[in-house]
Amino acid sequence: MNGVIVGVRKDSQTYVNMKRKACAEVGIMSFDVDLPEDVPEADLITKVYQLNSDPDVHSILVQLPLPKHINEENALGAISIDKDVDGFHPLNIGKLAMKGREPLFLPCTPKKWHKDKGAKSSCSRSVRRSNIVGLPVSLLLLKADATVTTVHCHTKNPEAIIKEADIIIAAAGQACMIKGDWIKPGAAVIDERSQRPEQEIRIPIEASKVAGFITPVPDGVGPMIVAMLLRNTLDGAKWVIGQ
Amino acid sequence: MNGVIVGVRKDSQTYVNMKRKACAEVGIMSFDVDLPEDVPEADLITKVYQLNSDPDVHSILVQLPLPKHINEENALGAISIDKDVDGFHPLNIGKLAMKGREPLFLPCTPKKWHKDKGAKSSCSRSVRRSNIVGLPVSLLLLKADATVTTVHCHTKNPEAIIKEADIIIAAAGQACMIKGDWIKPGAAVIDERSQRPEQEIRIPIEASKVAGFITPVPDGVGPMIVAMLLRNTLDGAKWVIGQ
Structure with a gap:
């Protein structure tokens, strides 16, 4: 089971490290993609698309906040819904809102x-x-x-x-x-x-x-956010295997 | 500009007629697809897919409520988001919910x-x-x-x-x-x-x-619901033409 954390801003490194450590503890392979703070939006999105199409990747997390020159909607919307372990995709939020629907991942x-x-x-x-x-x-x-x-x-x-x-x-x-x-x-x-x-x-x-x-x-609430992220990664991997 | 109203239940005919009449008054060509009440869900969805891929159709409305044997989520979820003039697609609802996002169509x-x-x-x-x-x-x-x-x-x-x-x-x-x-x-x-x-x-x-x-x-609120539906159809057609 493999997760990828995409980090852009240097000041978000604490959160990236916390998540990486937690992954290691429970046996989830995590790969970090550290991009420079001035990475063009298009390059970040291309990277996300590559991860979407990689069958060995079960979860993708783009660490927020992003640098100001990157549109958050574009970056998060690029993540394939079945790998969106943060649950921020509008389709997930819509299903969360609607009666009788269930999102793939809860934030x-x-x-x-x-x-x-x-x-x-x-x-x-x-x-x-x-x-x-x-x-x-x-x-x-x-x-x-x-x-x-x-x-x-x-x-x-x-x-x-x-x-x-x-x-x-x-x-x-x-x-x-x-x-x-x-x-x-x-x-x-x-x-x-x-x-x-x-x-x-x-x-x-x-x-x-x-x-x-x-x-x-x-x-x-910090430790439980990380725990739920691991849980979403596990659910996502099960979902792929079960298909 | 063309809209399609898909009707299944006989008791929803009043609403279908109201919408058809309003379309005629403002110059929107509306086509009704009347399916029998016992239509299998798969047949309804196949019909929706055909309408999705028809470039001459700018809006699709599946008249609710549906017969009990048809899953509403499956039927509404089949409508292409850029023709969903009712605005019920979970992706539209998610964008409606989220700060800084705008749905293509408002319900x-x-x-x-x-x-x-x-x-x-x-x-x-x-x-x-x-x-x-x-x-x-x-x-x-x-x-x-x-x-x-x-x-x-x-x-x-x-x-x-x-x-x-x-x-x-x-x-x-x-x-x-x-x-x-x-x-x-x-x-x-x-x-x-x-x-x-x-x-x-x-x-x-x-x-x-x-x-x-x-x-x-x-x-x-009846007449204004119909008016907003016409407005969404117009917006949808403009959106297609503008692309």
């Missing part, structure tokens, strides 16, 4: 939460709506019968909405956008940013006193 | 509302989450910076949520699930079911006394 950050929690009848608030976390997690929770509100920078009175939530997914760009006294006692609080020790967390420390469940700082 | 029911309303900062509640209305309209409103909550049959205390809404989109299967005194004075109320005179409306009559805007009964 890794929401995937773990989905497996852990029976979200049925929960009143859930996801903060922000990025394609990587906020959007797929809200679609997934909705499919699991939660009542989901996506709170973002244009939301009037976010406090009133968040105070009602049984599950809070903090994935906003701003640190501490959510105040500690907005957390309902016993609520589950997941701070997506807590995986990145160099960045400020989004939930203030006092939240841990009232929350029923809260992601640990540091580490947070 | 017709939400399309009109999207064009009419500046949803920015609105607190919007869509009731239900069907692939045809509830889901795409919620994705579209979210993209337009509204704060969207999708209320459904598993939602605890829907009254509290709906009472806060500036825009209410009623697309639930049940009639009058929303009570008249839940409507905030001045709110915009859109009842998707009001297009079908044979079915009970979802919003009670007394709602019209408090709502700032409400869809008319009968007719409701």
Whole structure:
């Protein structure tokens, strides 16, 4: 079973290394394609096409963020849907959104939460709506019968909405956008940013006193994202073998 | 400019006729493919593939609902994305959901509302989450910076949520699930079911006394769905010509 990680930006090397190490631990052969930061978009896409057509490659991951001169849509859209272990292909997101459809791969950050929690009848608030976390997690929770509100920078009175939530997914760009006294006692609080020790967390420390469940700082959701990525790679390889 | 409407169920003939008549009025050539109700799924899909590869066909619409023995996902998924004027292809829905992506076609029911309303900062509640209305309209409103909550049959205390809404989109299967005194004075109320005179409306009559805007009964959203379908057909033809 073979996975390929395509890295472009130097500052994403920490994540690439983390994923490479995890692959080695579980016996997935990982190959890195390190491209220079000024690689033309067309060259990156040609590389992705080569990996798509290589039958020995079961998963392709283009490490985000990409340098500004590369269009993310073009780069991610080039990945063959059956090797898209990050689950960011619009066809995967569409199937994730739609009732009665199942995506080939679930995006890794929401995937773990989905497996852990029976979200049925929960009143859930996801903060922000990025394609990587906020959007797929809200679609997934909705499919699991939660009542989901996506709170973002244009939301009037976010406090009133968040105070009602049984599950809070903090994935906003701003640190501490959510105040500690907005957390309902016993609520589950997941701070997506807590995986990145160099960045400020989004939930203030006092939240841990009232929350029923809260992601640990540091580490947070990081290790489980990597675990879900390995799982997607395994699923993708099984899918190819089963065909 | 040519569109094809594929009809299978006899009871969907009213909608097929409405669409055919509208096409004729604006100069779109429409061809009906009437298949018997017991048509095998494989035959329907073969027909769709033929239409996909016909350069004289600019739009394909498979009239829903389909007979129970036909898998809706297989039938709709067979339509080439550049002729999918209903906008139900998962790739279209995925692009609709994702920030920074644009679908080729917007599903017709939400399309009109999207064009009419500046949803920015609105607190919007869509009731239900069907692939045809509830889901795409919620994705579209979210993209337009509204704060969207999708209320459904598993939602605890829907009254509290709906009472806060500036825009209410009623697309639930049940009639009058929303009570008249839940409507905030001045709110915009859109009842998707009001297009079908044979079915009970979802919003009670007394709602019209408090709502700032409400869809008319009968007719409701029906004529604009057809208009948006014609618009999508025009856009599809322009897109082919522009290539």
